[in-house]
Amino acid sequence: MTASAARVVRSRVELAQVPAPGALYRRALLGALPGLGGRRRAPQPPSVELTVTGVPVDRSHLAAYDRVCGFRLTDRLPATFPHIMGFPLALRLMTAPDFPIPLTGVVHVGNRITVHRPISADETLDFTTYAENLRPHDRGRQVDVVLVGSVGGEEVWRGVSTYLGKERTPGGGERRDRAERAPAPAASARWRVEPSVGTAYARVSGDHNPIHTSRLGARLFGFRRPIAHGMWSKARCLAALEPRLPDAYTVDVAFKLPLPLPSTVGFSSTPTGDFALHDSHGRPHLLGTLREEGRAAS
Secondary structure, eight states: OOHHHHTOOOEEEEOSSOOOHHHHHHHHHHHTSTTTSOOOOOSSOOSEEEEEEEEOOOHHHHHHHHHHHTOOOOSBOOTTHHHHHHHHHHHHHHTSTTOSSOSTTOEEEEEEEEESSOOBTTOOEEEEEEEEEEEEETTEEEEEEEEEEEETTEEEEEEEEEEEEEOOOTTOOBOOOOSOOOOOOOOSEEEEEOTHHHHHHHHHHOOOOTTTTOHHHHHHTTOSSOBOOHHHHHHHHHHHHGGGOOSSEEEEEEEOSOOBSSEEEEEEEOTTSEEEEEOTTSOEEEEEEEEEOOOOOO
């Protein structure tokens, strides 16, 4: 966190329950209609944090998620599952009128998750979300949406999702890496990703963005066919790394080229914790790093 971000004073709003994502997506789509979606966006992230307490793990939901993403069926939550549990809270924040980037057309360009300790399915979690670090990019503006999961007042999980809102910005800002692409590492596995992944992940994640589930919806956003959800790609990579995962770790990924459905992708990993998904031409869909963390102090 930057020094300026640390000085931000946020008001706290506690919700009675996790919001229903369907109504929030309808709000976002309504705001994108001509005459309704052209309002001027706020110059800073909202100075508010949303929280909800006592969120239990639905074991049938967890099992369905494990199957779709390739995890073993256990009582330990995959690192990406708290993101699913708390995402509707973050979605509530992102669909607020004062959020600086409109949800429609936003691009998820990166995600970092820190697991401080294993989380069991019999624990209940409290979630808090807020936005920070709005900054220019050569294609628009980026913002970080932070989601924190706690048990009994102790932070056990933290996710930071970086979103890009495409727009014209004077002078630009943070630029994409335009250097020559390094050769793709040799794939240790090849996966066939079928179109059913889009709809199956939508069911277990609650994220029914049509770019993942509908050819027509994908075309409306400039894709010839549906694309896999980036968080499915991250989860699928973690499932492949599952035997090597420590109890506490940070996993950071950058989402690169969209993964069209269907596709065949190559998965690779190194002993130092780097991993990737590449297409048949060696172009990256996802680049990630995994590093072990010390346990959070009790």
